[in-house]
Amino acid sequence: MTGASVHSKIRPEHLRRQAVVYVRQSGTHQVRSNRESRQRQYALIDRAKALGWPAKGVKTIDEDQGRSGTGSEHRQGFKKLMAEIGAGQVGVVLALEASRLARSSVDWHRLVEICVITQTLLADETAVYDPRDPNDRLLLGVKGTISEAELFTLRCRLHEGRWNKARRGELNRSLPVGFVRTETGEVRKHPDRLVQARLNYIFRLFRQLKVARQVLRRLVNEKLKIPGQVWGGPRHGQVIWKEADFSDLMRILHNPTYAGAYVYGQHEYDPFDRSPATGKAKMHPRPIEEWTVRLQGVYPAYIPWEQFVENRRLLRSNWYRHESCGAPRKGAALLQGIVFCGRCGAKLRIYHYSTKEHRAPGYACVYEYVRHGRTPCQSMSTRGIDEAIAELFLSAVSPAKIEIALRAMEELEAQRQETLRQWDLQLQQADYEVELARRRYESADPENRLVAAELEASWEEALHQREHLQEQRAAFEHQPGQSVGDEERRMIRELSQDLERVWNAPTTTMEERKTLLRLLVKRVHLDGVSEAGKIVIDVEWHTGAHSSIKVDRLQVGVWAPKTPPKAVQRIHELLPRQDYASIAKVLNKEGFKSAKGLPFNGQTVGYVVRSRGWSPKAGKINRPRKARS
Numbered sequence: 001m002t003g004a005s006v007h008s009k010i011r012p013e014h015l016r017r018q019a020v021v022y023v024r025q026s027g028t029h030q031v032r033s034n035r036e037s038r039q040r041q042y043a044l045i046d047r048a049k050a051l052g053w054p055a056k057g058v059k060t061i062d063e064d065q066g067r068s069g070t071g072s073e074h075r076q077g078f079k080k081l082m083a084e085i086g087a088g089q090v091g092v093v094l095a096l097e098a099s100r101l102a103r104s105s106v107d108w109h110r111l112v113e114i115c116v117i118t119q120t121l122l123a124d125e126t127a128v129y130d131p132r133d134p135n136d137r138l139l140l141g142v143k144g145t146i147s148e149a150e151l152f153t154l155r156c157r158l159h160e161g162r163w164n165k166a167r168r169g170e171l172n173r174s175l176p177v178g179f180v181r182t183e184t185g186e187v188r189k190h191p192d193r194l195v196q197a198r199l200n201y202i203f204r205l206f207r208q209l210k211v212a213r214q215v216l217r218r219l220v221n222e223k224l225k226i227p228g229q230v231w232g233g234p235r236h237g238q239v240i241w242k243e244a245d246f247s248d249l250m251r252i253l254h255n256p257t258y259a260g261a262y263v264y265g266q267h268e269y270d271p272f273d274r275s276p277a278t279g280k281a282k283m284h285p286r287p288i289e290e291w292t293v294r295l296q297g298v299y300p301a302y303i304p305w306e307q308f309v310e311n312r313r314l315l316r317s318n319w320y321r322h323e324s325c326g327a328p329r330k331g332a333a334l335l336q337g338i339v340f341c342g343r344c345g346a347k348l349r350i351y352h353y354s355t356k357e358h359r360a361p362g363y364a365c366v367y368e369y370v371r372h373g374r375t376p377c378q379s380m381s382t383r384g385i386d387e388a389i390a391e392l393f394l395s396a397v398s399p400a401k402i403e404i405a406l407r408a409m410e411e412l413e414a415q416r417q418e419t420l421r422q423w424d425l426q427l428q429q430a431d432y433e434v435e436l437a438r439r440r441y442e443s444a445d446p447e448n449r450l451v452a453a454e455l456e457a458s459w460e461e462a463l464h465q466r467e468h469l470q471e472q473r474a475a476f477e478h479q480p481g482q483s484v485g486d487e488e489r490r491m492i493r494e495l496s497q498d499l500e501r502v503w504n505a506p507t508t509t510m511e512e513r514k515t516l517l518r519l520l521v522k523r524v525h526l527d528g529v530s531e532a533g534k535i536v537i538d539v540e541w542h543t544g545a546h547s548s549i550k551v552d553r554l555q556v557g558v559w560a561p562k563t564p565p566k567a568v569q570r571i572h573e574l575l576p577r578q579d580y581a582s583i584a585k586v587l588n589k590e591g592f593k594s595a596k597g598l599p600f601n602g603q604t605v606g607y608v609v610r611s612r613g614w615s616p617k618a619g620k621i622n623r624p625r626k627a628r629s
Contacts, residue, residue: 009130010052010092014121017091019048022081023062024069024100031066037096040125044094047125051092067279069103070151074279078107085114092121092128098140099147108144112137166264169295173264176255177229177239179299189300194425195227195239196302201422202226202252203303203311208415210314210515211327212249219244222419223472224426226252253315256294259308260301265292288312322347325523328514333361334386335524336514341365342527342536343377351379363526380528380535384551388537389524392547393517394500423473430466437462528553561595563608571608580605 023041025031031038048058063077072078078101084090093115095101102108115122115131122129122140129136165171175181178190178199189196201224205215219226225241226248242248256263267283274281288309296305303311318327325337333339333350340347346367353359364379437459444452502508503516522542528535531550539547567587574583580602587600594604 007051009121009128009133013119014091015052015057017057017120018084018089019051019053019058019092019094020081020084020090021045021048021058021060022077022093022095022101023060024064024067024075024077026066026068028066041096041100044096044123044125047123048092048094051123051128053091069099069101069107071104071279072102072107074274074277078102082111082114085111085118085120088118090118090120092123094123097124097147098143099150102144103147103151105144105148108147109141112140112144163264163292166293169262169293169298171264173262174231176252176257177227178302179257180237187299189302190239192239192429194429197422197425198224198227199252199258199302201418202249203258203307204418206253206311206314207307211318212253212315213246213327216244216246216249219249222422224419224422250315253311256308257299258302259305260297260299261305261308262295262298263291263293265290325518328511328518330510331361332510333363333382334389334510334513334517335363335382338518338521338523339363340523340525341367341377342525342538343529344368345525346377348526350382378526378528380526381554383554385526385535385537388549388551389517389521389539390503390513392539392549393520394503396520396541420473423469427466427469427473430462430469434459434462434466563595564592567592567594567600568608568612571605572614575609575614580609 021041021044023038025034025037042060045058045060049055061077061081063080064075067075067077069075072082081090081093085093093101093111098108101111112122112131114120116137119132122131129140131137131140162171175187178195179187180190181187202215202219205218206212209215209218220243224244226244228240228242228248230236230238230240252258265286267285269281270284271281273284317324320326320337327337329336331350331352336350344365344367346365348363348365351362351364353361360381360383362379362381363385365377367377368374369376437455441452441455441459444455446452503513520541522540524540525538526535527538530536533553534550535553537549537551539549541547570587570590570592571583574586578586583605584600584602587605592600594600598604
């Protein structure tokens with residue numbers, strides 16, 4: 001297209017309006033790396049000047065840097081451009097190519113239609129297009145179609161190539177801490193035995209405790225660090241040791257690489273759930289059964305695949321959701337997470353009251369009320385129910401009491417030995433750091449005092465760290481309750497004969513009671529409506545068996561604070577002769593307290609009198625009457 005024909009499309013009414021240069025690159029990586037494309041787009045400012053627009057009449061819109069052109073919902077710059085074109089303020093829109101403006105036919109043709117209405121031109125590096133001209137309109141439509149098809153074709157090629165490589169297990173993925181890739185591409189366990197030992201210890205702790213936060217608490221109490229890995233920079237791939245963190249711990253437990261498996265397709269994109277900032281579809285996890293690629297035995301394993309699947313099941317069951325029981329907590333309700341409604345089958349909620357009221361928690365079914373606004377099914381106090389369940393549980397485990405005690409002793413001693421082994425490995429690493437710092441210091445030129453002083457300080461720091469670790473290990477080894485001696489073994493054997501004492505001991509926490517209970521009890525169904533004054537309890541054991549018991553429902557108000565009987569009797573004795581205020585003074589003088597533990601007053605005494613139906617005449621507060629006028 002010649003220069004004369006190009007300029008013939010630009011009329012004075014176009015020059016009176018703005019020339020807008022639209023700049024966009026799809027991703028942040030392109031913005032950082034592909035600088036040549038960015039320079040070409042900004043060079044369109046000079047092209048607008050060459051076409052006749054003054055410098056002050058050229059405007060640049062570059063707010064969509066790092067935004068995909070597949071849609072316009074999250075491109076504020078494109079929305080601004082469309083608004084200015086629709087207002088008739090734009091004479092020409094310059095872009096490097098059609099793909100910069102839109103990768104979607106919907107957005108592209110909408111832009112062209114608005115340009116037709118407002119008589120706005122489109123231009124690139126080589127030509128100017130008038131959307132009102134049939135030939136230019138046809139050419140613009142082809143450009144928009146090619147732009148969309150080009151993106152679709154590239155995506156399909158990359159998608160299929162990536163999946164074909166992943167199905168063979170050859171698509172390289174980042175390895176978690178504890179693995180290294182050799183020069184030949186082979187994956188092995190990290191050569192540092194301390195890293196291997198710490199990871200194995202974490203998996204053993206979770207298999208024993210079954211709660212990730214309990215594992216974290218154990219590591220913190222034992223002052224054991226966990227390995228991490230540096231990503232990016234000159235130290236990429238280097239192992240560092242840091243304080244135990246819950247998010248790092250969850251990443252370790254959820255990663256199938258530690259089970260020796262190569263997996264791909266753990267997540268899927270939801271096109272209806274997009275980021276409000278970038279417009280990109282969000283990822284959602286898939287169930288393990290739907291993972292597209294799952295090749296076992298590809299990597300050296302820290303745990304078997306079956307244990308990894310069980311770990312995922314335990315982690316999911318520890319969520320506080322309707323479909324899971326949740327991890328045992330400190331609350332006073334024994335059946336937290338495993339109690340269900342015997343009428344509708346919904347999971348019962350637990351309600352706690354003010355500590356000043358000294359009331360037991362309550363179980364309540366509010367599923368229908370919350371979801372559909374209907375009347376709640378039932379509610380009841382935990383008192384009586386928890387006692388019956390505890391008694392049933394203790395009677396069920398009585399034949400295995402001695403075996404439980406022996407296993408407890410063995411596990412306690414094994415835990416102690418494993419923790420000491422972890423400390424010994426840390427000390428070996430500290431010895432190596434000291435020796436390395438010493439060799440560096442001795443190999444330095446003593447005349448170069450700047451270098452020698454720095455290396456000497458590093459040596460002293462390594463010595464200090466080793467001494468600190470030695471003190472911590474010694475403190476842990478001599479910590480009370482860590483070792484199981486003959487006296488402790490004798491006490492455990494005695495307690496094994498009376499498991500009820502262990503269950504009711506003040507040192508036994510509610511978390512430990514709930515954990516013990518869940519070893520045998522799968523779920524409990526409560527029905528406090530079908531039979532008046534009774535609560536029917538159905539216990540489902542993990543073996544599949546069921547046990548059914550009944551307990552009396554607590555009467556309304558039994559939990560409420562009550563005035564001491566002696567104080568009530570004393571009020572009855574004083575009532576015929578004195579008013580409420582005088583009776584209150586006598587009670588306070590004699591040391592009586594009200595139901596809430598407070599001193600008596602006239603109102604408190606009056607409530608006691610009225611609630612028992614006594615004659616109020618003799619106990620009224622005498623007030624002087626007003627004289628009649």
